Amino acid sequence: MFDVISHSINPFSIQKQNEDQNEEPRSRPPREEREREDRGDVEARNFTYRIGFFQQIIHSQPASIHIEDLEIIDHRDTYPGGPGSGKGTQCAKIVETFGFKHLSAGDLLRREIACNSKYGSTILNTIKEGRIVPSEVTVKLIQREMESSDNHKFLIDGFPRSEENRIAFERIMGAEPNIVLFFDCPEEEMVKRVLSRNQGRVDDNLDTMKKRLKVFEAWNLPVINYYAEKGKLHKISALGTEDEIFEQVRPLFAACEVIK
Numbered sequence: 001m002f003d004v005i006s007h008s009i010n011p012f013s014i015q016k017q018n019e020d021q022n023e024e025p026r027s028r029p030p031r032e033e034r035e036r037e038d039r040g041d042v043e044a045r046n047f048t049y050r051i052g053f054f055q056q057i058i059h060s061q062p063a064s065i066h067i068e069d070l071e072i073i074d075h076r077d078t079y080p081g082g083p084g085s086g087k088g089t090q091c092a093k094i095v096e097t098f099g100f101k102h103l104s105a106g107d108l109l110r111r112e113i114a115c116n117s118k119y120g121s122t123i124l125n126t127i128k129e130g131r132i133v134p135s136e137v138t139v140k141l142i143q144r145e146m147e148s149s150d151n152h153k154f155l156i157d158g159f160p161r162s163e164e165n166r167i168a169f170e171r172i173m174g175a176e177p178n179i180v181l182f183f184d185c186p187e188e189e190m191v192k193r194v195l196s197r198n199q200g201r202v203d204d205n206l207d208t209m210k211k212r213l214k215v216f217e218a219w220n221l222p223v224i225n226y227y228a229e230k231g232k233l234h235k236i237s238a239l240g241t242e243d244e245i246f247e248q249v250r251p252l253f254a255a256c257e258v259i260k
């Protein structure tokens with residue numbers, strides 16, 4: 001495993017200066033800053049967006065499909081697509097049936113921890129705190145997997161977690177999802193599933209789960225709104241057996257197969 005981040009500036013320290021995930025997400029940057037960004041002013045972008053190290057890469061991969069962490073407005077006892085709602089479980093079924101390449105952002109980050117990569121220990125701490133890893137790190141991991149895959153159909157699971165993630169992904173990969181799914185699950189069910197998952201994850205405990213739900217609630221809403229406005233969002237009830245849930249998912253993907 002090699003480090004995907006080769007910059008001399010640590011993206012985690014940039015994130016710390018610019019973002020407190022315990023606070024509400026910031027609104028859009030002012031127009032002047034956006035214009036600087038559009039002009040490719042790297043220095044301005046670094047400061048403003050925390051993720052500005054990216055080169056603009058136009059990528060020819062066909063658009064990907066995101067299994068998303070999403071949230072419903074004014075419906076606070078359910079957390080669509082939240083932690084433990086069953087996204088990974090359904091992804092496995094989609095892969096089996098439709099031949100997609102499954103990319104779980106969380107798994108990619110955990111792999112960085114396991115192989116002691118440059119930011120492995122910082123990623124570990126971030127995950128223990130239930131916080132969001134800087135987009136620069138996550139998108140580069142996803143990019144590497146997409147570019148080294150023979151497949152052209154991707155299921156991106158648990159990503160984007162924030163508008164910053166979404167914007168970084170679209171900018172780097174030059175691709176948008178064809179479809180975004182959100183899994184609608186009551187909070188107590190998610191907590192129950194996470195606490196009985198039994199896979200030895202450092203974040204499968206009540207303390208981290210509470211933090212994850214809080215971060216999820218604060219940062220996912222703009223992402224949902226964005227995809228809803230684009231007409232790409234599909235809500236799936238996450239209650240029921242795995243097969244029952246897949247019967248809601250299957251037709252959506254069958255329709256995508258036809259579009260090509």
Ligand SMILES: Nc1ncnc2c1ncn2[C@@H]1O[C@H](COP(=O)(O)OP(=O)(O)OP(=O)(O)O)[C@@H](O)[C@H]1O
Pocket residue numbers: 081082083084085086087088089090106158193194196197198238239240241242245
């Ligand atoms: N329909 C279901 N009914 C009951 N348990 C389920 C169902 N689907 C998945 N599970 C179980 O719930 C746990 C969480 O599922 P899964 O890992 O797929 O969720 P996730 O949304 O990918 O979670 P995370 O975002 O934390 O990675 C697993 O132990 C899984 O076996």
Ligand SMILES: O=c1ccn([C@@H]2O[C@H](COP(=O)(O)O)[C@@H](O)[C@H]2O)c(=O)[nH]1
Pocket residue numbers: 083084104105106107109126127128129130131132133134138157158159160161165203212
């Ligand atoms: O895009 C991402 C995805 C994940 N994280 C961090 O990893 C954990 C676990 O993610 P799962 O999707 O539940 O496997 C999550 O709580 C975040 O801390 C991330 O930062 N960015």
